Amino acid sequence: MPDNAPETRKEAAQRALADVPRVPGAPKPDPILIADGVVRSFGGLTAVDVAHVEVQRGAITALIGPNGAGKTTFFNLLTGFDTPNTGTWLFNGHDLAGVAAFRVARMGMIRTFQLTKALSKMTVMENMRLGATGQKGERLLSSIFGFLWSAQERQVTAKAEELLSRFNMLQKKDDFAGSLSGGQRKLLEMARALMTDPEMVMLDEPMAGVNPALTQSLLQHIKDLREQGMTVLFVEHDMDMVRDISDWVIVMAQGKVIAEGPPDEVMRDEAVIVAYLGGHHDKALTSSGVSFTEEAHG
Amino acid sequence: MDWGYIISVMIVSAFGVEAIVFGLAAIGINMQFGYTGLLNFGQSAFMAVGGYSVAVTVIELGANFWWGVVIAFAVTIVLALLLGIPTLRLRADYLAIVTIAASEIVRLILRSVTFKEIFGGSDGQFSFGADFFALSPLPEDLAFRIGPVVLNERQIFVLIVGWALVFLSCLIVWLLVRSPWGRVLKGIREDEDAVRSLGKNVYLYKMQALVIGGLFGAIGGIIYAVGNEAVSPDFFGTDTTFFAYAILILGGAARVFGPVLGTVIFWAIIQGTDVFLRSAIDIGVPVLSLMTGTQAAVVRFMLVGLGIMLLMIFRPQGILGDRRELALDAR
Numbered sequence: 135m136p137d138n139a140p141e142t143r144k145e146a147a148q149r150a151l152a153d154v155p156r157v158p159g160a161p162k163p164d165p166i167l168i169a170d171g172v173v174r175s176f177g178g179l180t181a182v183d184v185a186h187v188e189v190q191r192g193a194i195t196a197l198i199g200p201n202g203a204g205k206t207t208f209f210n211l212l213t214g215f216d217t218p219n220t221g222t223w224l225f226n227g228h229d230l231a232g233v234a235a236f237r238v239a240r241m242g243m244i245r246t247f248q249l250t251k252a253l254s255k256m257t258v259m260e261n262m263r264l265g266a267t268g269q270k271g272e273r274l275l276s277s278i279f280g281f282l283w284s285a286q287e288r289q290v291t292a293k294a295e296e297l298l299s300r301f302n303m304l305q306k307k308d309d310f311a312g313s314l315s316g317g318q319r320k321l322l323e324m325a326r327a328l329m330t331d332p333e334m335v336m337l338d339e340p341m342a343g344v345n346p347a348l349t350q351s352l353l354q355h356i357k358d359l360r361e362q363g364m365t366v367l368f369v370e371h372d373m374d375m376v377r378d379i380s381d382w383v384i385v386m387a388q389g390k391v392i393a394e395g396p397p398d399e400v401m402r403d404e405a406v407i408v409a410y411l412g413g414h415h416d417k418a419l420t421s422s423g424v425s426f427t428e429e430a431h432g
Numbered sequence: 433m434d435w436g437y438i439i440s441v442m443i444v445s446a447f448g449v450e451a452i453v454f455g456l457a458a459i460g461i462n463m464q465f466g467y468t469g470l471l472n473f474g475q476s477a478f479m480a481v482g483g484y485s486v487a488v489t490v491i492e493l494g495a496n497f498w499w500g501v502v503i504a505f506a507v508t509i510v511l512a513l514l515l516g517i518p519t520l521r522l523r524a525d526y527l528a529i530v531t532i533a534a535s536e537i538v539r540l541i542l543r544s545v546t547f548k549e550i551f552g553g554s555d556g557q558f559s560f561g562a563d564f565f566a567l568s569p570l571p572e573d574l575a576f577r578i579g580p581v582v583l584n585e586r587q588i589f590v591l592i593v594g595w596a597l598v599f600l601s602c603l604i605v606w607l608l609v610r611s612p613w614g615r616v617l618k619g620i621r622e623d624e625d626a627v628r629s630l631g632k633n634v635y636l637y638k639m640q641a642l643v644i645g646g647l648f649g650a651i652g653g654i655i656y657a658v659g660n661e662a663v664s665p666d667f668f669g670t671d672t673t674f675f676a677y678a679i680l681i682l683g684g685a686a687r688v689f690g691p692v693l694g695t696v697i698f699w700a701i702i703q704g705t706d707v708f709l710r711s712a713i714d715i716g717v718p719v720l721s722l723m724t725g726t727q728a729a730v731v732r733f734m735l736v737g738l739g740i741m742l743l744m745i746f747r748p749q750g751i752l753g754d755r756r757e758l759a760l761d762a763r
């Protein structure tokens with residue numbers, strides 16, 4: 135276990151974040167991602183309105199919030215899959231405004247999707263190979279000359295096999311991705327993302343639809359990403375999981391960042407409780423039971 | 433009933449000029465639709481560009497046939513870019529709408545009175561293949577018999593060149609789709625956002641597939657033009673595109689030889705049922721002889737349609753397709 139090492143990356147990340155003020159938009163000692171004034175509205179609805187947020191390098195940061203808080207939209211904006219109305223955001227100091235999604239990915243910020251995007255009619259191995267970057271055989275003119283890319287293809291395959299065995303999926307390599315279970319698809323999507331050697335991994339609800347047996351191994355894989363020096367930002371609803379693996383938690387509600395801090399402190403935060411459970415708990419529960427549930431879904 | 437005649441017609445049609453032309457068009461659609469998931473409903477426009485470029489270059493510009501081929505490829509690339517640039521960033525249906533409209537625009541321009549001087553109006557253009565046939569090493573009095581059907585030297589030369597091009601095209605498609613480049617295309621077909629999230633320039637790959645598929649269509653158009661030594665605008669209507677789709681689905685999409693097998697079977701059935709029904713009418717077979725010959729020509733398409741429906745029910749992946757790949761869609 136990594137806990138036996140002199141100082142694990144987990145300890146390093148938590149030490150670095152120890153003195154960060156627990157306020158929304160708190161500056162981090164070594165931010166990999168900085169977003170400023172990112173606003174996205176759909177017609178009259180402002181889905182995302184983030185004044186300032188920073189993500190610490192080498193840490194696991196959770197992005198939580200009630201349904202409709204704008205977490206996934208914020209993810210889409212950061213990764214170039216959607217364009218904000220206004221705002222700037224920097225990844226490793228590079229301005230990402232107007233940068234196409236595939237270029238964001240090439241810079242080292244790789245995302246997964248809430249609804250898993252396994253490429254069903256391709257085998258697990260082909261899914262993995264697709265993730266590899268800088269393939270000569272992916273250029274049209276060199277693609278028809280097998281000798282130009284066959285050596286690289288073997289390297290890519292070896293790397294894919296190594297990753298698949300780490301994820302306990304090697305025996306599935308020749309199966310069609312469409313025949314995998316929901317949890318296995320999540321694993322495949324994560325393994326495929328790792329084929330690109332990302333600096334930062336953005337996971338959109340990695341636990342959604344995963345059976346409990348697989349949850350523990352998926353959690354361990356996410357912790358391993360940090361130990362390998364990657365930064366992880368993930369969206370999740372499962373609070374136990376958030377408490378278990380994250381070093382830092384950012385809470386969004388109605389498009390805004392309302393709280394930040396280590397998981398235990400954030401979950402005691404008044405603003406967070408209000409956002410999740412509604413603002414009526416000064417009244418007797420019996421008299422406001424109906425509005426209580428309605429607000430919880432807001 | 434003269435079965436010998438029917439069978440020799442089926443053989444000649446299965447390997448005839450039309451089988452080659454539609455086979456090449458379907459190979460192009462296979463690249464676009466089968467491997468990349470692009471719905472190009474305007475393949476007939478690319479075929480028209482091929483055929484008319486050659487015809488107009490020879491007749492109106494007085495240039496060599498081979499310049500016509502070069503121009504055909506250049507115009508095809510321009511047309512593909514023109515169709516692709518505005519639509520390939522959008523959802524798949526936009527390309528379908530734009531291409532089907534563009535193919536009708538191309539056909540109406542070709543047959544318009546305004547451009548009659550250039551394209552020959554609804555009559556089209558004739559006799560421009562001399563440079564092509566000059567290459568033929570075959571003796572001029574060569575004739576080849578299949579039953580009662582006789583092929584002359586020019587027809588045989590077109591068939592040899594045409595089938596050589598079909599197999600060369602298959603080889604190119606095979607080389608392309610087995611490569612990492614082809615893997616990206618298949619990924620785009622499955623889910624383009626997933627491919628984008630892995631750092632691939634999806635737009636560029638879709639454009640390349642559109643251009644390559646269009647070029648195969650243009651080669652088909654050129655073979656049509658030299659095979660008939662004529663081009664007429666109404667051949668390049670939307671039904672030409674849909675025949676090519678029918679051929680692709682029949683043979684099996686996303687299979688290298690799917691379009692080839694599809695075109696052979698399609699034309700054998702189309703022409704075979706035609707002569708079968710006509711001779712059945714001639715000898716007065718009960719029920720069938722209620723039709724006239726003209727009606728029989730339409731009925732054969734109904735039969736092919738019925739055949740494709742049955743194929744979709746019992747073997748939806750086409751003849752060469754892989755059922756496992758298709759079954760995954762059911763979830």
